[in-house]
Amino acid sequence: MANVIEVEDLHFRYRDGTEALKGLSLSIQEGSRVAILGPNGAGKSTLLLHLNGLYLPARGKVRVLGREITPQTEKWVKSKVGLVFQDPDDQVFSSSVWEDVSFGPLNMNLSPEQVKARVENALRAVQMEEYKNKAPYHLSYGQKKRVAIAGVLAMEPEIIVLDEPMGYLDPRSKENLLDILSRLHRRKITIVIATHDVDLAAEWADRVIVIKNGRTLAEGDASLLTDERLVREADLRFPVVVEIFRRLPELNLFPLPKTVEEAVRAIKALQAKEPDQRCLN
Ligand SMILES: Nc1ncnc2c1ncn2[C@@H]1O[C@H](COP(=O)(O)OP(=O)(O)OP(=O)(O)O)[C@@H](O)[C@H]1O
Ligand SMILES: [Mg+2]
Known part of the structure; x- marks a missing residue:
């Protein structure tokens, strides 16, 4: 299987001087289900923000579908990689749910019918159709999270990256999201999630990447989660x-x-x- 994402010696420093990524490398294969684990502050969100060009590498490289992310490919990569942020308040900002989910497709040169179909499908997938006219700021946090996920689904990207997707979802919505992810996986979409949920990673992921302190600690299949030394070093639990x-x-x-x-x-x-x-x- 080809690598759809390759990260090589990635460094990133925030404006206040925090070195969030310190030479991180990893690769992600086409059609895989990847769980990125690691303690608070490990650099997971910072890494994910590099995968669709929102952040550009200070040093090192990020390649998506064989093309390096640069200011020239930044727009292209956003159409290939859909990113669901950790905090939906950073993502959901329009005055209605419908408007929010249609924002991406409207910028894709699609016909009005195609946009409508994509928004309807995406809202149905996250079971939010009945909220389509509601203002996102009147929704509960978990509902906003579902709208953020719908916004990415409506773009129909080849790679979907979700930062803590299960946060604030009730058990039924979690199951529902897992179903959506399974359907996407069957359509050969590559799915990457950052999570603290080791049970979810064990059940769902076919590849686990553990990061700590801005670097990759381990990459492998989910049996990494039975490795006592790694679990201790990465502040995880079994x-x-x-x-x-x-x-x-x-x-x-x-x-x-x-x-x-x-x-x-x-x-x-x-x-x-x-x-x-x-x-x-
Ligand atoms: N906007 C920012 N400005 C300055 N420092 C930041 C900023 N965002 C994150 N950091 C710092 O960068 C490091 C990596 O943070 P990041 O959010 O990537 O970690 P994380 O692995 O996603 O953590 P969590 O599990 O808590 O979501 C941390 O030390 C954090 O304090
Ligand atoms: Mg994070």
């Missing part, structure tokens, strides 16, 4: 499923289950086997 099986070393399971599905399979396998043959593989 996913609940992993934690349960870590406390049952007598089961002799390797690799440790990390999703509910893997846990159920492991328990069924244990039920079916003799005690002295208890092993997953």
Whole structure:
């Protein structure tokens, strides 16, 4: 699979002198589901703001679909990478929900019918159709978050980047967003999320990137979340499923289950086997 995003030795310093990124490198493959984890202040949001050209590298490179992000490609990259900000108040600013979600498509040379269809589809996807005439500042925080997500969906980008997408969503809306992400994944859209939710990362991601202190600490599949040294170093915790099986070393399971599905399979396998043959593989 081709890399759709390549970040190489990325440095970024805020105006007040904070060095948020200190030589960060990573790559993201086409069609993958990537979870970026790391403690508060690690540089996750700063990194994501570089992925669609909102911030330009002070040093180092960001390449999207093979093209380096520069002032010349900045506009192009915004049509390829949709970014949902951590805080919807930074993203949702129009006087009505409809206006807000149509903002992107209206700037894409689409016909009025195409714009209408995209906005309707996007609002339906996040179950916000009935709020289309409402002022975003009268919405709850979670509803605003859903409008921000709809605004990005309406652009139909090839890569969708979401910063803490589950923050403030109720359990049903979280499930709904996971369904949307699964549908996008089936359409070969690459999805990158920054999150503190290790359970979500274990269940959902096929690639995990851990960052700390402005640098990449580890890249790999979700089994990284069973690595005790890494979990401690990155101030994470184990996913609940992993934690349960870590406390049952007598089961002799390797690799440790990390999703509910893997846990159920492991328990069924244990039920079916003799005690002295208890092993997953
Ligand atoms: N606008 C800004 N001006 C100055 N410093 C900033 C700004 N935004 C972020 N920083 C600093 O840059 C560093 C990285 O912040 P960033 O928001 O990227 O971290 P994060 O990993 O997204 O954290 P969180 O998990 O809390 O969302 C932190 O030290 C933060 O204080
Ligand atoms: Mg952040």
